[in-house]
Amino acid sequence: MAYLLCGYYMTSTDDYDIKWTMPQCVLALRLIGLSFNLLDGQKPEEELSTSQKQVALKELPTFLEIAAFTYFPGSFLVGPQFSMKRYLDYVHGRYTIIDKDSNSVKEEIELHDCIIPGISRMFLGFIYLIYYQLGTSYIPNxxxxxxxxxxxxxxxxxxxxxxxxxxxxxxxxxxxxxxxxxxxxxxxxxxxxxxxxxxxxxxxxxxxxxxxxxxxxxxxxxxxxxxxxxxxxxxxxxxxxxxxxxxxxxxxxxx
Known part of the structure; x- marks a missing residue:
């Protein structure tokens, strides 16, 4: 966090810049969330809310798991943020829907092949990029x-x-x-x-x-x-x- 604040101070301009401070901000937020998840895992169950129980970590993840979670290619640049527990379920081939009332697994969904959806999302991203480039050339900031x-x-x-x-x-x-x-x-x-x-x-x-x-x-x-x-x-x-x-x-x- 201190490194990020120094980066903002040293590199900020009058415009919204796309530079290394963006993934650094995502990194800081992700590690803050991980810290809270670990803290919640050390508390008694009765002190946790339903949402805290869903993401609390009872055991410390390995260094490799933390590194993979931190630099996951799909989200390390701009997000989105998700919990470490959700990520571990994903890499182990589990995708569960949690019942918020009972805090239990309501449904476990089998992960399907994601290559085609990934490619379609990539092309959609290119469309947004083209739209952005054309739009900013027409109405710049x-x-x-x-x-x-x-x-x-x-x-x-x-x-x-x-x-x-x-x-x-x-x-x-x-x-x-x-x-x-x-x-x-x-x-x-x-x-x-x-x-x-x-x-x-x-x-x-x-x-x-x-x-x-x-x-x-x-x-x-x-x-x-x-x-x-x-x-x-x-x-x-x-x-x-x-x-x-x-x-x-x-x-x-x-x-």
């Missing part, structure tokens, strides 16, 4: 800081931010759950197909625009730069999300 971007209309700026966000981090699209938790509202939508279609369109627009909006500070890193972009759309995303507690009260009251 610096465009959002340019005077030309500021001259666009408000809604066009929002659309550009949405498209820019998809280009930069398309695979991390998240779906809004604000409306789906209200049962009365859901029943109202089911009884009125037109409202259901309208809600669906609004949710898609929300996801498209505000996924890019949420990435602005993540990409531009420094306050003067992302403030410049946020102020161009009047911090509308902040206003919407900060007002959610009040909006949720209205939704619960009337729906």
């Amino acid at each position: 610096q465009y959002l800081l340019s005077a030309e971007f500021q001259e666009q209309t408000f809604f066009k700026r929002l659309s550009i931010i949405g498209f820019w966000g998809h280009v930069n981090l398309y695979k991390y699209i998240c779906l809004t759950q604000i409306l789906t938790k209200q049962q009365k509202l859901q029943s109202l939508l089911k009884s009125h197909p037109a409202l259901q279609i309208l809600t669906r369109i609004l949710m898609m627009m929300h996801t498209f625009v505000f996924m890019g909006y949420s990435l602005i500070c993540f990409i531009f890193l420094s306050y003067p730069r992302y403030h410049h972009v946020y102020s161009s759309v009047y911090y509308c995303g902040h206003i919407i999300y900060l007002s959610y507690p009040f909006i949720s009260i209205l939704i619960k009251t009337f729906f």
Whole structure:
């Protein structure tokens, strides 16, 4: 962790850089998780939560197992993160589904040949790479800081931010759950197909625009730069999300 922080301090720039600090960050997170799993393995069962019981390690893995887990080719560069126990099950040909209520093995699935799915994922990765290269050539990060971007209309700026966000981090699209938790509202939508279609369109627009909006500070890193972009759309995303507690009260009251 200290080495990673020194690396950030010595190598960081004003842009989101792809360099050795990225896999180093993944490494630090993975070893932190492994440490917690080992710590949980030393505690009494009654002190552990259901999720802790599923990943706790009763025995210390060998050096070779830790090295293989740390530098697993499928995840050591950018993730995803998974537990050591899950990895050991995988290398031993086990894939289990855990019942969260009883913390017992609910189902054990036989691992099938993964060559064809792996190749298809690789080609899908190439498609994303091409999409990213074409998109960034059309709307580079610096465009959002340019005077030309500021001259666009408000809604066009929002659309550009949405498209820019998809280009930069398309695979991390998240779906809004604000409306789906209200049962009365859901029943109202089911009884009125037109409202259901309208809600669906609004949710898609929300996801498209505000996924890019949420990435602005993540990409531009420094306050003067992302403030410049946020102020161009009047911090509308902040206003919407900060007002959610009040909006949720209205939704619960009337729906």
